[in-house]
Amino acid sequence: MRIAEAWRVALDALRANRLRSLLTMLGVVIGVAAVVALVAIGTGTRQQIERQVEGLGSNLLIVVPGRLEAGAAPTSSPLTLDDVDAVNRIVGDPTRVAVTISSGETVRAGSRTGFASMQGVVETTPTVFVRRLDRGAYLTRTDVSTGRRVAVLGAGVSHDLFGDRDPIGRQITIGGVRFRVIGTFEALGQSLGVDRDSEVHVPVTAAQRLLGTARIDGLAIRAPDRERIAELSAAVVATLAERHPDTDFSAVTQEQILGVLGDILGVLTGVLAAIAGISLLVGGVGVSNIMLVSVRERTREIGLRKAVGARPRDIGVQFLLEAVLLTTTGGIIGLLLGAGTALLVDRLSPVPAALTWWSTALAFGVSAAVGIIFGVVPAQRAGRLDPVVALRAE
Amino acid sequence: MTPAIVATGVSRTYHLDGLDVPALRGVSLTVAAGDYVAVVGTSGSGKSTLMHLLGGLDRPTGGTLLIGGRDVATLSPDELAALRNTTIGFVFQSFHLLARTTAQDNVGLPLVYRGIGRRERRARAAAMLERVGLAHRTGHRPNQLSGGEQQRVAIARALVTGPSVLLADEPTGNLDSTTGGQVLELLESLNAEGVAVVLVTHDREVAARARRQIVMRDGLIVDAA
Numbered sequence: 001m002r003i004a005e006a007w008r009v010a011l012d013a014l015r016a017n018r019l020r021s022l023l024t025m026l027g028v029v030i031g032v033a034a035v036v037a038l039v040a041i042g043t044g045t046r047q048q049i050e051r052q053v054e055g056l057g058s059n060l061l062i063v064v065p066g067r068l069e070a071g072a073a074p075t076s077s078p079l080t081l082d083d084v085d086a087v088n089r090i091v092g093d094p095t096r097v098a099v100t101i102s103s104g105e106t107v108r109a110g111s112r113t114g115f116a117s118m119q120g121v122v123e124t125t126p127t128v129f130v131r132r133l134d135r136g137a138y139l140t141r142t143d144v145s146t147g148r149r150v151a152v153l154g155a156g157v158s159h160d161l162f163g164d165r166d167p168i169g170r171q172i173t174i175g176g177v178r179f180r181v182i183g184t185f186e187a188l189g190q191s192l193g194v195d196r197d198s199e200v201h202v203p204v205t206a207a208q209r210l211l212g213t214a215r216i217d218g219l220a221i222r223a224p225d226r227e228r229i230a231e232l233s234a235a236v237v238a239t240l241a242e243r244h245p246d247t248d249f250s251a252v253t254q255e256q257i258l259g260v261l262g263d264i265l266g267v268l269t270g271v272l273a274a275i276a277g278i279s280l281l282v283g284g285v286g287v288s289n290i291m292l293v294s295v296r297e298r299t300r301e302i303g304l305r306k307a308v309g310a311r312p313r314d315i316g317v318q319f320l321l322e323a324v325l326l327t328t329t330g331g332i333i334g335l336l337l338g339a340g341t342a343l344l345v346d347r348l349s350p351v352p353a354a355l356t357w358w359s360t361a362l363a364f365g366v367s368a369a370v371g372i373i374f375g376v377v378p379a380q381r382a383g384r385l386d387p388v389v390a391l392r393a394e
Numbered sequence: 395m396t397p398a399i400v401a402t403g404v405s406r407t408y409h410l411d412g413l414d415v416p417a418l419r420g421v422s423l424t425v426a427a428g429d430y431v432a433v434v435g436t437s438g439s440g441k442s443t444l445m446h447l448l449g450g451l452d453r454p455t456g457g458t459l460l461i462g463g464r465d466v467a468t469l470s471p472d473e474l475a476a477l478r479n480t481t482i483g484f485v486f487q488s489f490h491l492l493a494r495t496t497a498q499d500n501v502g503l504p505l506v507y508r509g510i511g512r513r514e515r516r517a518r519a520a521a522m523l524e525r526v527g528l529a530h531r532t533g534h535r536p537n538q539l540s541g542g543e544q545q546r547v548a549i550a551r552a553l554v555t556g557p558s559v560l561l562a563d564e565p566t567g568n569l570d571s572t573t574g575g576q577v578l579e580l581l582e583s584l585n586a587e588g589v590a591v592v593l594v595t596h597d598r599e600v601a602a603r604a605r606r607q608i609v610m611r612d613g614l615i616v617d618a619a
């Protein structure tokens with residue numbers, strides 16, 4: 001029997017029981033749709049995180065007190081600007097070191113109020129991290145050393161307080177203290193769930209005075225090249241540990257952050273995909289079941305086909321193709337459904353989704369494989385039917 | 395000319411719940427090329443069992459059976475299927491047409507298993523339907539045909555591969571006497587063209603029209619004339 005003929009016969013058989021075929025497909029449809037959508041969301045999220053972490057700039061080393069472990073309690077920072085000087089001496093280039101102390105503060109300009117994440121920083125921030133200005137200028141070394149009350153606004157804060165007007169040179173209050181606006185940042189959007197446009201950068205000295213502390217939260221180093229990251233990281237952590245024997249320090253690189261986030265995401269995606277895979281499996285069992293019913297119902301047809309010269313293989317292939325056709329059709333429908341869901345999620349919710357060719361190919365391949373795996377037993381049974389018994393069947 | 399079928403001491407025993415049910419107990423029979431044989435006998439005497447064996451649908455449990463000169467015992471299932479396809483044509487009491495398939499495609503079905511393409515199948519099926527007087531029914535499905543027409547479609551299907559033997563198990567059993575008579579005339583005209591016909595019937599008159607008769611009882615041939 002020609003294979004084209006076998007496909008035709010299979011298609012015909014499925015058409016004969018349209019509703020049943022559709023219901024049988026449903027399990028596969030849902031399974032494939034779930035796999036495609038979940039993988040798309042997982043991939044989209046991963047790509048977004050990668051973009052954002054890479055957006056922090058390359059060769060970046062972030063040093064914070066405490067251990068970087070899931071579930072580790074946040075440690076209050078013992079770091080001060082003296083520690084920064086010590087780190088500067090190790091790095092040998094102060095323009096490669098940035099510091100932060102951050103605090104959520106209410107900001108005001110005239111009658112308008114907003115909420116901002118105040119970042120006490122030094123003048124090196126735009127070079128250590130990648131931050132571009134929209135208007136005005138960034139903080140200077142003098143601003144930092146004298147604790148001048150000047151501020152650079154995130155795009156969101158600028159919009160909240162000034163709308164479309166130019167905020168440069170205007171007065172605002174941060175936590176009730178007056179600052180003068182000297183610049184605004186380009187809009188950045190969300191990063192790791194943090195709205196980076198709500199940041200306001202002020203000199204670290206001014207922030208410390210406002211908060212009544214001499215501490216800083218942490219520091220960041222831009223290593224001159226990739227090879228030196230490990231060495232620098234060890235030296236910095238060792239120095240800080242020596243200066244503060246009671247505290248652990250951790251230094252993380254961009255790769256490590258990506259790695260940890262990727263692992264978490266990978267596990268999450270894996271678990272969800274496994275659940276989706278189980279539904280695919282259940283769908284496959286349904287297909288197997290219906291195919292067995294179909295073999296029984298068409299016993300006489302099988303007997304007749306054998307009587308006129310069908311080999312066991314011809315009958316087996318016919319039923320196997322029927323199962324494969326059932327699951328791949330379900331797979332295609334599921335693919336479209338899953339892709340549609342992913343696109344909708346991407347469009348209508350903050351969760352990003354990205355379709356990849358391999359996940360669609362995989363979904364299709366898996367649905368075909370489900371058809372083969374779960375079609376084999378019914379197909380074999382059909383192929384082995386004794387033609388005499390089949391012809392005598394009622 | 396080699397006989398179409400030679401059965402020598404053929405037996406067939408069914409195993410049912412650990413019990414041996416002998417349906418045939420040593421049957422010897424030769425169907426010559428172009429022969430016309432009627433098989434009669436009481437219900438349960440083994441007529442259908444014999445027909446299944448003669449057509450290579452089943453294998454004997456004893457004795458030897460040659461179909462077209464080939465010993466059935468030495469053939470693989472695939473070879474047996476090919477033999478059924480090329481040398482045997484079956485006609486059943488209950489027609490056994492595919493319900494959702496047109497008369498033309500029903501007739502062309504055996505050619506599917508020869509790897510013949512659809513266009514040629516349809517052409518050959520149309521010619522066969524014309525031969526059985528159903529040229530005007532090619533597009534009809536079985537439920538749009540009368541019983542006599544359905545049986546003629548089944549005969550066309552049995553003939554489409556150009557077999558040397560037609561095995562008809564009570565082909566008129568579901569038909570009234572007029573349509574049954576038409577079906578018989580068709581079989582006889584085919585026989586006149588050289589196709590051997592083996593016909594199972596309960597009707598003495600029908601049996602009398604054959605060249606020779608075989609009477610069966612309890613799995614044995616008790617009379618042959």
Ligand SMILES: Nc1ncnc2c1ncn2[C@@H]1O[C@H](COP(=O)(O)OP(=O)(O)OP(=O)(O)O)[C@@H](O)[C@H]1O
Pocket residue numbers: 408409410415416417435436437438439440441442443444
């Ligand atoms: N699959 C089977 N298993 C067990 N016994 C069977 C089987 N098929 C047939 N038999 C038995 O074999 C015997 C012969 O059956 P068969 O169908 O050949 O009779 P028949 O002569 O064709 O009868 P009828 O005229 O009623 O069609 C019967 O006793 C029947 O019960």
Ligand SMILES: [Mg+2]
Pocket residue numbers: 441442443563
């Ligand atoms: Mg019978």
